Amino acid sequence: MTLKKGIVYALLIASVVACSEKNGTEHPDTATPVATVIESEKLKFTIDTLTDKLDNPWGMAFLPDGRILVTEKKGEIRIIKDGKLLDEKIENVPAVYDHGQGGLLDIALHPDYTTNGWIYLSYAKPGEGGGGTTIARTKLNGNAFIEFKELFSAQPFVDSEVHFGSRIVFDGKGHIFFSSGERGTKENAQNLGNHLGKVLRLNEDGTVPTDNPFVNKAGAKPEIWSYGHRNPQGLVYNITTGELWDVEHGPKGGDELNKVEAGKNYGWPVITYGINYDGTPITDITKKDGMEQPVWYWVPSIATCGMAQVISDIYPNWKNNFLVGALAQTHISRVEVDNGKYVKHERLLEKVGRVRMVKQGPDGYIYIATQSPGMIVKIVPAN
Incomplete structure (x- = not known):
């Protein structure tokens, strides 16, 4: 078994892990971590790699029995058990519109899952006109979904391969929030x-x-909570504060962190800190009455994706910070916010891969899903 060239975490100070090379040889169940300690501004930590053999992982859900369900955009749900990726997959997964950024997207357990067993999915559903972001719920019987019910599809369906949004969060008060991108228009x-x-x-x-x-x-569509968003692919709800936050892709420049409130307009495309991909302007203004300013924005874009707000005591120096995945710039952005105001940010895990999802597990640890390579890794404090 040889080392796999090209799957190396080119972190700030050292390589963290190497994986097996194909070369006709057997693959290990997981990558073999090297106990390199990474020194960030407020935490020393190592990386524990659960698997490096996923195909474009998108969402993660943690079952009470310790298994982790991981969605793959192509339409499959993989199972990680005892730190290893299983060959078995979840059955009876709905058909998806696997085009461009569309496919099987987020997965989330109901807050009272141990009582009611509900699992929520978001996915791009194929239909007349193309595809649309859809929310459904289902239950798990063994390794198969049962009692599947579609709850909502964003209208209209569009023949476009971009901007499906789709993150799902719960407020603990009987509601779900989820995001829908503007589908490129x-x-x-x-x-x-x-x-x-x-x-x-x-x-x-x-x-x-x-x-x-x-x-x-x-x-107006009665399901709308807020509008003027481009493509929110990160969403968190803080049960303690009652605050909803998102990160959304800007165009060329102008990725945003927003505090999302009922009925408010977040400005796209009337105001933005970005420009078109060809360098031409979108608008000549960045502020306008009646439109919300981002709490923080990135120029140049990092391609913000999944996000988590740290509430775990495992990372006391990161408490309440946002950890934001970067697709294009392949790192985690740790963002400090105080009383709704931006304080600072720090880049973590440089070149770890296209970070699709960041999530705090029920064990309190932060888990990260990356694309290219398709990995699930865990951040473990060095002490």
């Missing part, structure tokens, strides 16, 4: 008559809460 984000470029809120059974901000507004 900027104007959708300001149009309350569709679900695109929005953060949406439903009751856990898929019905519309009567106190949603636009539920009584003529012509």
Whole structure:
């Protein structure tokens, strides 16, 4: 068994792990971590690699029995048990619109999963006109989904391969929040008559809460919580503070961290700190009355994706910080916010891979899903 060239964490100070090379030889179940200590500003830590053999992992859910379910964009759900990737896969997964950024996306357990067994999925559903971001819930019987029920599909379906959004969070009060990108058409984000470029809120059974901000507004979709978003692929809800946060992709420049509040307009594409990919301007303004400013924005873009807010005592010096995945710039951005105001940020795990998801597990540890290579890794304090 030889070392795999090209899957090396080119971290700030040293390589952390190497994996097996194909060369016709057997693959190990997991990569073999090297106990290199990484010294960041506020924490010394090592990396524990659970697997390096996933195909574009997107979301993670932690079952009470210790198994981790990992969605792959192509439409499969893999199982990690006792730190190893199993050959078995979850059965009865819905068909997905696996085009571009579309496919099987997020997965989340209901907060009272041990009682009701509900698992929520977001995915790009194929249909007339192309595909659309869809929310469904189901239960697990052995390794198969049962009692599958579609709750919502963002309208209209669009023949576009970009900007599906799709993260799912719960507020612990009977509601789910999830995101929907504007599907590559900027104007959708300001149009309350569709679900695109929005953060949406439903009751856990898929019905519309009567106190949603636009539920009584003529012509507006009642599921809308906030609008003016480009493509939010990171979403967290802080149960303690009652705050909802997102990170969303800007164009060329202008990725945003936002505190998301009911009925508010987050400006895309009327205001932005980014420009078109060809270098031409999108707008000549970055601020406008009635439109929210980001708490923080990245120029140049890092391609923000999954995010977590650290609440675990395992990382006391990171408490309440946001850990934001970067796809294009292949690192984690640790962002400090105090009373809703940006304080500072730090780059962690440089060149770890395209970070698709960051999540705090029920054991308190931070887990990271990366694409190219397709890995799940865990951040472990050095002490």
